[in-house]
Amino acid sequence: MNSSVPIEISKQVSLACNVIECHLGSTLQAIHLYGSALDGRLGPYSDIDLLVTIEAKPEETSRQALLLDLLKISAPPGKSEILRALEVTVVVKTEVVPWRYPARRELQFGEWLRKDILSGIFEPAVIDSDLALLLMKARQHSLPLTGPAAEDFFDPVPKGDFFRALVDTLDQYVSPPDRAGDERNVVLTLARIWYSAVTGKIASKDIAAGWLIARLPVEHQSILFEARQAYLGYGEDHLASRADQTAKFILFVKSEIVDLLNDKV
Secondary structure (H helix, E strand, C coil), rough: CCCCCCCHHHHHHHHHHHHHHHHHHCEEEEEEEEEECCCCCCCCCCEEEEEECCCCCHHHHHHHHHHHHHHHHCCCCCCCCCCCCEEEEEEEEHHHCCCCCCEEEEECCCCHHHHHCCCCCCCCCCEEEEEHHHHHHHHCCEEEECCCCCHHHHCCCHHHHHHHHHHHHCCCCCCCCHCCCHHHHHHHHHHHHHHHHHHCCCCCHHHHHHHHHCCCHHHHHHHHHHHHHCCCCCCCCCCCCCCHHHHHCCCCCCCHHHHHHHCCC
């Protein structure tokens, strides 16, 4: 295990690497740790983000066994004193190198998929525009747990593809059912997209939210402030019960971001 892994997550990261190597070892090329764990902003609800690169598509039995075993060493955000939520993205290298947009994701594990996995529903490989953002984050700041450094392993993501990915991410939040039960994450994700649309860079959720609050009209500031405070562990959010205000915030922010990105894609 790389000694630079933050001590508070080192045991869980080691367990995750062992599970990944057990099921994908024969084709494993790299595992990269990225995200808030390396940015010094590991909050109470932060995931542990792992990018796994393999040489060839695994057998379906290996895919399913990997997802089921990851369930055992992950927990929903804030629900365990021992385990954090894992987010594991697996790509076949030839699907992302040389880079193309949108790229194909082989599989993904996250706590939002727990019920499906336990029910025997396993997501197939999909085209995923978000890989542009993920690979840019990994190249910007990540830690190789297995394999070479990300900046030497993956191609740069062109700025045009980066902005196209931001537009595609916006399309995920079209209607209330798309965000039901996930209001905080949606609000903070939109803050990150706005930050990225203006700066061309990627920031953590709390940094992007702090940057955006002062730029919002007063009537929208409290929604973002409440989401940020809850994410940092300073209290609970009540965004679901403030549905009208939350919806107005989302519509306003999406409209502003679309205007920003129209000249860039």
